[in-house]
Every structure is written in structure tokens, then in C-alpha cells.
Amino acid sequence: MFKSLFFFSFFVYSFTIVAQKNDQQNYHPPLDIPLVLAANFGELRPNHFHMGVDFKTNGAEGLKLYAIEEGFVSRIKISPYGYGKAVYIDHPNGITSVYAHCSTLIGRLDSLTKLTQTKEENFEVDIYFTPKDLPVKRGEVIALSGNTGGSTAPHLHFELRDTKTEMGLNPLVYGFQVADTKAPEIKGLKVYALTEDGYQIPNKSFIKTVTKGKFGYYIGGDLLQVPSDYCSTHGGIGFAFEVVDFFDGAPNVCGLYSSSLRVGKDTLFQQRINQISFENSRYVNNHKDFKEYSVAKRKFHKSYRTKHNPLEIYPTKNQGVLPISPRDSFPIAFKALDTKNNAAELKFTLKVSDGPMNTTETIFPNWKYFHPDSSYHIKSEQVEFYVAHHTFYEPTLKNLSTKGTISLGDPSQPIQFPITVKLPIKKGLTNLSTYYISVTAAGGKVRPLKTSFEGNWFSAKSSHLGTFQIKRDTIAPSLIPLNFTGTEIEITKSRLTWKVKENQTELVDYDLFIDGKWQVLEYESKGDYLFFDRPQGMLGKHKLELIVVDSCGNKQVWTKEIFFK
Template sequence: MKIILFLLFILLTTFSFCQIDSNSFYHSPLDIPLKLSANFGELRPNHFHMGIDYRTNGVEGIKIFAIEDGYIARVKVSPFGYGKVVYINHPNGITSVYAHCSSFSGKLDSIVKQKQIEQQNFEIEFLPDSNLIPVKRGEAFALSGNTGNSSGPHLHFELRDTKTEIALNPLINGFEVFDTLAPTIKGLKIYALTKESYRWPNKSKLINVTRTKNKFQIPNSLVTIPADYCSQGGIGFAIEANDHINGYTHEFSYFGSKLIVNNDTVFIQENDEITFDASKAINTHEDIEENKKSKRKFQKSFKTKQNPLEIYTLDKNGVVKIKPYDSLNVKYQVYDTHNNTSEIDFKLKVQNGLINQKLFNITNQLSPASEYKFEDTSSFIRVKEGCVYEPIPLNFQNKTGISIGNASNPIHTPIEIKLRLKNAELPVQKYIIKNTSLNKALDTKYNEGWLTAESKNLGTFVIDFDTIAPSLFPLNFNLNDTLLKKSTITWKVNEEKTSLKDYDLFIDNQWQLLEYESKGSYLFYRRQSNFVGKHLLKIIVVDSCGNSRIWEKEITFE
């Protein structure tokens, strides 16, 4: 019977794909059965997961296929982010993205290598014309890998709207999975809010949810909150829940949630598409403080005016108005892409009592609603409107360098900092602005007596300098080895204070491709097997302050 139901399900889902979009029948992007390790919309530090991750059996080198006819429209090679990544534009207006590749194949590989030699740089990015590298549906153009910001071999796969570059949820755009299991609800949070729907500091309540069979419950199906939660008129809700997919033991992020209060739907979240510009606003969608404290991930069902995310389908902010002695019926529904839904019901009672007449008001604050700028003869700082997600204490000082806010507070857009460089004893290039709260050097420029930088964090900024070159030493051979059989030769590179800006390998004074892997900070050279004999290897590594180190050695390859 189960098998019959399963077959019926396949038939029905297949039928519905036909009805929705005949283009849904994409070719598989991998040469092995597709197994998910992460889905779309998963909560990550500072961003949503903008695609899906496919397992590659724990190894690199699995063939990657074009899901449909099209042309390679963008290629990037970077030691960071997506590593080696390919973007293919398809005639149906969709772009497919294949990230963390280990290598490219065929024509794509020769074109990339040619660009790298032309530019004498491992790191390249280019946008080929539509007729340069056409691909056929099912054509292999790369091998899977673990390059860039990836913590194990896998394929990160994305679908985007070619025109807008909005990331689309693959699980509802042709890459459906068999799923009959509903999400698990684990916790609820209730927050007292200000008039602008910012959270009132330290006024929130966490309620654990338990499960008996398929029913989710909280003790007595009742939550009571103090009267002072009503002080500015509104409260907000958040939910902790995860989805399950048949055949997987690990959990996935849910697709949608719906908050219903007294039979009125007050908030809906659906992860159907996410824009890259808005993705960092996960720092206001998720309760980041709770995550830092307990590692639990609560997603809010209310939003501030400045929240740019488009995953909210109603034209409402989710704030629920209450007053002392109110009693509300609250219902939460959480669902996956197949509408498998879990539900929790409870009564919310507001205690009787006095409300707090002292209004929430931080003086000297950084606010999302306005720009903050400070300028004098030795320092300058600008925090744009919409940079912080909620009002926070300004914490400004400019006695030692310049300080603003708190480094642990996430921000949406970079802040601008300028510090005057007086009595420079070193070449100006050696000076940097450093965020001492995070011990992090910023990418710094010098302009007419000023050091300038942008920072993705708040904190304390001072002038520092770097005169020490990166270190470099052999990793898979010994310093006294003069004879090498290895096909890949690896070095460890270390830059203490700033970052590695350039790295070049010359063999017999000819530039050769030297790859850089930022995760473990390795440089490596892949030798063609027919490249033998005695050769002079010379590597030059340079940091962002122009400090360089040269490593030179005569090696005989066998």
C-alpha cells in the first residue's frame, strides 16, 4: 500500500510540474543521485542561504552538468566566497549558479587559464559574451569541489532571475524533493515593542514547546505577560522551528510561517525568493542576541520599517496591539514547500497592573531612522540611515582614535571612517585603520593627509601600521628537498596583521599559475606530469601594506 501511495504521489507531483511550467524538467546538476545537505533560506551568520547544497559523497571531482541549454555568462575564481563559480544564463530567464568547484573542464577551462596568464592573477572574474561558451543541457563543464568559503566538499547550487538577480527557491522552481513530513516547532518568543516596532531591551519571554505525537504544546496552552509589555502598545512574536524531509536525519529550515491572532492573520513569512542586497537583514529577521546566548534560532513574525526583506507576504508589520487584562487566541502555523504544516495554539493573557509610564528612550543613540555623522580636524565618521537595525547606545569617543556603538552589534551597510595621519615616520602605505574591538585591520587608503576606510562593524578605530611581510614555508616537502616527485606542491602562507594582497610564482622567470586557498592559507602549484628537470622556483608574496617576501629555490622535478 505504501508503495502504491508513493507512486501515486510521484505521478501527481509530476503531473503538477507539467501544469505549472514545462521548463521544470531540468537536467540534474550532478553526476550522482541528488541528496540535499542544506535548503534555501537557512539562517547563516549575516546572510540567508541563497541556494541549496547538494552532497558530493564527501569527495571532490564529481561532474557538474548544465541543467538546461544556455551560455556561461559569468565566471569567477576567488579564494573566498563561492571559490570557483560558474553562472549559466538560460533562455527561460533563469540563471543557474554552481559554486565551490574544484576545476573547470573543456573550453571553459582553457579560457579561464588564458585569462589568468594574461592578467598574471589566479583571481579573475569575467562575463563572457553569449556566443563564447554555449552549453547544452546535460553538458559537463566543471568538477565539484570545496573552494572558497566552503567547509566540506559539496555543490552549492542557485537559481536566480537573470534580469533582477533575485535568488529563487530551487525547491519550488524545478528542484522539488519528496517530502511528506511537517516541521517541528521548538519554541516561541514574545517581545514588548516600541511604537516603531523595535524591541524593548530585556523585555521578552521565551516559551519552550513540547511535542506529544503530532501535537505541539506549551504548558496549559497559556502564556501570561506582565502589564508593562503594553507600555507602548504592541508586542511581537517569534518562532523556533525546523523542517524535516523524508530520508534525512538532519533538519532543514522551514519554508513559511503564519501568525494568526483572534482569527486574524497578522503576519506571513515565505522563503520563495530573497534579494542579495537584503540578505544581511537576517540580522533583524532572526533574534541574533538569542542565537549568541543559547544557539537557538528564532525567526520574528514582526518587522521594523527599515527591514528590506521581501519574504513577508502581507502588507502588515506583525505588531499586535494589547492592553492590560487582554486575552488573545494565538495560532502559529509553520510549513514546508509541500504545505506539510505544523500548528500550535495558545491563549495569551496580559496581567492586570500599571503600565510603565517612562517611555523607552535612549538618549545619545544610533538610530535606523537617521544618519549619524561626526567630523573634526582629526577624525570623521558617518553611519548611514538604515545602518543599524534597532536603536543602540552611541558610545561615542574620539580621544584615542574614534569609537562608535558596539562591535557585537550587527550593521546593514558599512560605516565610513577617516583618521588624520600626523607626523608619519613610515611611508604612508604602511599605515592602516584598525578596529581594536575585533583586532581587525581595515582595507585602508591614504588621501591628502587622511587615512580612510569602510568598516562592516562598529567598534573602536585607531591608526596602526604594518612593516612585516607575510611568511611563507613549504608544506608538503622539506626545505632541503631538491628532488620532487609530487604533482602538487604546497606552501603555507601567513599574514599576521593585514591581508595577503598578491602572490606570484615564477619558474625560470616565467609567471606560472599559483592557486590560493584562504581557508587554511595555502598556496599551491599543479605541475604537468611532463614538466621535469631542474628549475628555479621563485614566489613573491605581498601584503596589503606592500610588505613583500621572496622565496627562491632550485628544484629538480622527476
């Protein structure tokens, strides 16, 4: 307890310093076209909040990206996933700026990256630099915009972070101005019966449609009728609101920045997304109504929090659980705001029906539910599970089966920390690396898990609850030339592209050797292709060898002699 208090006060202190310094900032824009947003900071995404802003790049790649302030390149990360090619610049004011999904790095950023790639014989690198290696001036071109990594359309994903704590900061609060005259829009309201810890009582929630009228937002009859059995002696009710926001110059649907929920004159709950730590970003699964998001793609922000929600986006100590009794009546006002203070407001009267309260004593019995406060070690002859405490956001149905079909938990529920699963290795199995554990989660989707073997057990970590099985992959990834037929002997193209496909597990290694020498081969995971950009001076006859390997060690080799013209 003492340790966490200390950490908390340190965080507040350092964060205040950054905020003060930053108020005086006037950054160079990262693009030389008007800054138009495709996405804002804090948007609800699968398993994370959006940790930056997405600037539009006119639907094209190759726009110049500028350092927003002087400083030095502290990190370059190259990956076929996530941020793709990303540049991190540390500035003297204690802020780090991040430029992601780049197509090309410029000058020494590019040459030093290729040097490390060649040395490590790996396209995927994560390089840290000292202030002397790559100093940059304000407004210096550092890279060209692109669509690499997890990006699905060309844009610049741009972030600001506190250099010391790596806290993600909302660029629209910390120095970046984007035209915004459009107010947020409120689309729905959800009510839940909650325990005193903010846990949802099963089968006691409902949605009300919110409509925009002449005088603001309303629900039918301006009345919210709550059944009397939503009342219990411990706990109360909570709300979630479906809200979206828009910016000028684009129709893109963005996320809610700030809100307050009042009951009469009292503030019941508040949200303000100024900063989110990367460590806590996965708690988005707890902040949003997970079911509405995963089933209907609706973005409800909860206006209350469960007992163990550590997110930094609530400027209130309140939990947001409203105690109610039969025949109660309250005036409720919900206000949504963007960073320019454009507002949307919804007002209604909450009325609780007359009738019996909920008198169930144990809502989540231990035999039926896993609890967020507990850790679990479950062992049988056929399986071993390890579950750390605070893995579950709410009490979760056990659905435990340790014989025959192996399963744990409600597959539609998210978890914060991966669980460890161990399944026994049957006698006589050989080539153990070709076996892996799979998890079948909600919707029947089967996911391979990175599996190791220790003693008599296969072992894996799973970020999903569901059914676990041992599977085998003995088939190598397929590999075919894409922009040349493969039968040509002479090639004039400067870029060679191959289609690579791994059907069961994952592609983990891909290496191109020319005359035995390793080359930088880029992997584009979205379209499943590999490409090689031939340096200008590479001419004449060469022997190409391309090797791809999946996570079960299955290897595919493609070789050819080619005459470059």
C-alpha cells in the first residue's frame, strides 16, 4: 500500500511539471497541410484506447513529416504490426513526440536503421539512441507518411508522451489546435443494477434510445423508469452513455473527450481524457460496455467505475454508483464536452417503481463465479490453469471443465492479464515444436497460442477465455512471386514482391539472401506480402534465396538465379 501511494504522488508531481512547461509550447505542425483528424485521443478500440491522434494525409502516402520541436531521435521501431515504421523524438521540454505508420525514414534515420537491421539480420528492430546519435532541428523532415503496420489507410498516427513516465498525453490538450466547431452527439443511454463494487448484476440492465430534438437531447417522455428490483440494500444503479464526436473538415466519427453526470446539484461522475498510461490502456475493456461494443459495435462510456479500475481519466473520487429505493425520483443531467467546450446535454427524470427490492443475499456465489479479487490455480490430470488476481474486471461465470473438453470462463468476457494454460504431452509424441495450444473464444474464433514445452506439459499464455485444445501444424507457409512470374531470368524491376501465406499459426521469420548475403526484406502483414527494394547498383547475375518459417518451425525455401538489368 505504501509503495503505491508513493508512486501515485510522484506521478502527479512530474505530470504537473510537464503540463506547466507545455502551456507555453507552440509546436511546428508535423504535416504541411491543414491538420484534419481521422481519429482523436482516447477513442475506444479493441483492447486499448487510441493513444494518439490520426491526422489525415489526403489519402496518400509519402507526405513529409516534420519534427515538431528540436530534440533527438530517441527510438526507431520497425514492425510489420502495430505502429509499422515509427520514429520517437525526445524534446527538451520533457515531451516525446511519436510519428507512426511511416513509409520511409529520411537520411541518417534510414541508414542507421538499415545498419542495425543488417547487423541483427532482422527487418523487425527496436533501436534506442543517445542524444548525440540523431539530433534534430525544429521543422526538420524526419520521415515520409505511410500506411505501414496495423494501419488500414494512409495517415499519420501522432502521439505526445511524457518522456520520463511514458504517459500518453492528449495532443489536443497539450499544444495542438485542430478546427472543431461540432458538438458531441449523444445516441444512447444504458442503465445497470450494480453491486456496491460497481459490478453488474446479471440480467438487470437496459438501453434507452436518445434522440436529438430542437432543445437538446431527450429520451421518451423525459422519463427513465427503473424497476424496483434494481434496488438493493448494498449498491445501486449506474449509467453508460453512447456518445460520438466530430471535427471540422472530415466526416470521421471520433470519441468522447469529457463528460459529467449530475443528480440534482451533485456530481455523480466525471470523465476527462487528458492522459492515459500505456500500462492501463487495456482497461478500456472495463471502461466501455464490452458487450455492446463487441456485439453491436456501439461505444458506451460507463459513467461509473468498478472497484479496481485504475484509469487516469476520471477527475473525481466518486464511484458513480447511485443508491436508490422504491418510489425515488431524481433529476439527472448528463453533459458531454469536446476539448473546445462544444457541448451536448441530456436531461431526464429518474423514477423508481413501487414494489419489492432485490433481496438476493449472494449474487455471485463462489461455486459459480470467478472473482476479480482472487487468484486461481486449478489442477487436474488433464489441465493446469493459473489466473492472477485482477484478471477479471467483474465476477465471471466459471464454466470450468478440466476433463474431456478443457474450458475456463465465459468466452465472451474480456480479461486484463493473460492466463497460463498447461496441457499434458501424450506419451510417444515426437517433433514437439509442431504442436501448439489453441483457444476457441467468442464467436468460435480459433486462435493459436505461442506454446512451449516443459517436462510433460505444453504451456501457453492466453488473453482469451474459452476452450483449449492441442493442435498440430506440419505445413510450411506458402511462398509465390507476386510481381514477376518466377520463370523470368532477366528482371528490370527495382522492387520484387512475394505473396506469403501462413494458414494455421504465424509467420515468425523471413530472410532473403542474395549471393549468401542477408538483405532488408520488408513484411507487410496486412496483405501477406514480402518485398525487396533492389539497391541501384545491384546488376548482373545473382543467386536469390528466400526462407520463411512459421511458429511451429515449418520452413519454406524459394531459390532462383536472376539477372538484374
